[in-house]
Amino acid sequence: MAAKKYDDPELNAKLGNRRYHTTDTNPEFTQNVLDISRTIANMCYQCGTCTGSCPSAPRSSYRIRLFMRRAVLGLEDEALTDPDLWLCTTCYSCTDRCPRGIAPTDVIMAMRNLAFKRDIIPRNFLKTVQLIYKTGHGVPNNDVNRAARVKLGLDADPPTTHSYPEFIPGIQKIIDHFDMKQNADRILEGE
Amino acid sequence: MHEYAFFLGCIAPNRYPGCEAAAIKTSEKVGIKLLPLKGGSCCPAPGAFGSIDLAVWYAMAARNVCLAEEMKKDITLICNGCYKSIYEVNHILKHNDDLKDKVNEVLAEIDMEFKGSQDVWHLAELYYDPKICGVQKIRDSVTTPLTGAKVAVHYGCHLMKPQKERHFGDTENPMWLEELVDALGCESVQYRNKMQCCGAGGGVRGYDLTHSLDITNEKMINLQEVGADALTEVCPFCQLQYDRGQVEIQETFGVSYNLPVLHYNELLGLAQGMSPQDLALDLHAIDCTPFLKKVL
Numbered sequence: 248m249a250a251k252k253y254d255d256p257e258l259n260a261k262l263g264n265r266r267y268h269t270t271d272t273n274p275e276f277t278q279n280v281l282d283i284s285r286t287i288a289n290m291c292y293q294c295g296t297c298t299g300s301c302p303s304a305p306r307s308s309y310r311i312r313l314f315m316r317r318a319v320l321g322l323e324d325e326a327l328t329d330p331d332l333w334l335c336t337t338c339y340s341c342t343d344r345c346p347r348g349i350a351p352t353d354v355i356m357a358m359r360n361l362a363f364k365r366d367i368i369p370r371n372f373l374k375t376v377q378l379i380y381k382t383g384h385g386v387p388n389n390d391v392n393r394a395a396r397v398k399l400g401l402d403a404d405p406p407t408t409h410s411y412p413e414f415i416p417g418i419q420k421i422i423d424h425f426d427m428k429q430n431a432d433r434i435l436e437g438e
Numbered sequence: 439m440h441e442y443a444f445f446l447g448c449i450a451p452n453r454y455p456g457c458e459a460a461a462i463k464t465s466e467k468v469g470i471k472l473l474p475l476k477g478g479s480c481c482p483a484p485g486a487f488g489s490i491d492l493a494v495w496y497a498m499a500a501r502n503v504c505l506a507e508e509m510k511k512d513i514t515l516i517c518n519g520c521y522k523s524i525y526e527v528n529h530i531l532k533h534n535d536d537l538k539d540k541v542n543e544v545l546a547e548i549d550m551e552f553k554g555s556q557d558v559w560h561l562a563e564l565y566y567d568p569k570i571c572g573v574q575k576i577r578d579s580v581t582t583p584l585t586g587a588k589v590a591v592h593y594g595c596h597l598m599k600p601q602k603e604r605h606f607g608d609t610e611n612p613m614w615l616e617e618l619v620d621a622l623g624c625e626s627v628q629y630r631n632k633m634q635c636c637g638a639g640g641g642v643r644g645y646d647l648t649h650s651l652d653i654t655n656e657k658m659i660n661l662q663e664v665g666a667d668a669l670t671e672v673c674p675f676c677q678l679q680y681d682r683g684q685v686e687i688q689e690t691f692g693v694s695y696n697l698p699v700l701h702y703n704e705l706l707g708l709a710q711g712m713s714p715q716d717l718a719l720d721l722h723a724i725d726c727t728p729f730l731k732k733v734l
Contacts, residue, residue, distance in 0.1 A: 302635045306652045333645045337485050338635035339599035359489040371644030375486040383479035386448035399459040405451035406474035414477035417548035425494045
């Protein structure tokens with residue numbers, strides 16, 4: 248059925264344009280989320296199985312279904328500035344149960360990646376980057392643990408970058424390739 | 439003897455070294471030899487690192503796989519978080535040439551190349567796989583059956599989910615870990631919402647500890663309901679969340695459960711006659727003595 252015609256030519260143009268977005272929306276956001284997540288959020292028919300499966304939903308205002316809609320509509324600012332974005336435990340229950348075969352968890356991961364590009368990120372994530380850059384480990388060894396390891400007959404330091412620090416420059420090169428450490432330092436300093 | 443490159447990750451070697459020691463010793467008794475993967479780093483943490491930039495996550499995980507490719511060995515590991523990073527990146531890069539080329543561009547800067555020549559396995563799935571070990575071999579290796587204890591199982595999320603990118607099948611009510619637990623002489627128990635997340639993943643433990651503990655607390659309530667004597671899992675990060683988490687739950691919500699939490703390798707170690715000292719069970723925040731008294 249053809250769209251109803253109104254007197255207002257501007258309104259008619261809007262109604263005729265099937266890719267019309269309001270001023271709040273950014274169609275590129277939908278595409279960026281798709282590119283990073285490699286899952287098609289547009290397939291979502293808003294059934295809510297994801298929110299129903301989510302361990303974070305019953306104890307917060309985090310609603311994964313809402314983020315799916317934001318991805319489809321391109322509501323970039325609304326999605327990326329919502330602190331609930333960081334309450335996903337990435338348990339993938341929603342992904343396994345989605346009747347449309349979408350991976351909502353990966354949509355969240357993509358949005359977090361895009362948030363970082365705008366310097367929106369909780370500090371604990373940045374601390375992990377700094378630790379990995381320095382030691383190769385997100386959770387480095389300590390003296391209590393070294394003593395326990397020796398008691399068990401293990402080397403005080405595991406045979407990872409802790410025992411082979413010559414591998415650390417390579418790791419730093421990978422991280423520097425993406426300027427990740429530099430950005431993490433800058434964001435933490437700016438606080 | 440099946441030989442594997444043993445990828446350690448962070449939390450097992452640096453917080454629960456008993457898991458590492460147990461894995462090396464227990465696997466040897468069932469025909470699996472773990473060789474050190476020299477120069478391995480953080481996997482890197484799929485939640486914390488992947489949330490920031492997936493491109494770096496791919497490259498960092500691929501570097502760890504490359505180390506094993508140089509050894510010409512498949513990787514095995516004992517942590518679900520590491521499994522997500524190492525298994526999934528290996529799997530994706532093998533099937534996506536575009537991504538593989540992008541990753542190799544970065545790895546070329548440090549004279550490495552991802553070839554996709556090796557596979558990645560969780561040690562628990564090797565234990566269950568009859569071609570490598572199998573439940574019967576585990577049962578035969580037991581010298582001190584852990585009779586008289588009810589042990590609940592936590593599978594963790596990243597081992598089996600997302601189902602599409604794994605090979606385990608059903609993720610709603612799997613039973614294979616229970617079979618491995620029953621083989622040790624103890625009785626596995628079912629509890630409500632068994633497959634629910636421990637609450638630690640995705641950087642949530644660092645971002646909002648109370649929120650994360652609240653999820654754990656729900657699991658603890660369900661575990662208490664069925665009278666479990668211990669909880670076993672196959673992920674040191676889940677172990678950290680349940681073990682240290684119980685202390686934090688006591689501080690935050692004022693409830694205590696005192697439920698011992700043991701990695702499956704630690705449990706297997708006990709059943710194969712290793713002493714609690716050999717497994718560094720004294721490093722656990724929750725005292726394992728009540729459970730040990732019951733079974734030893």
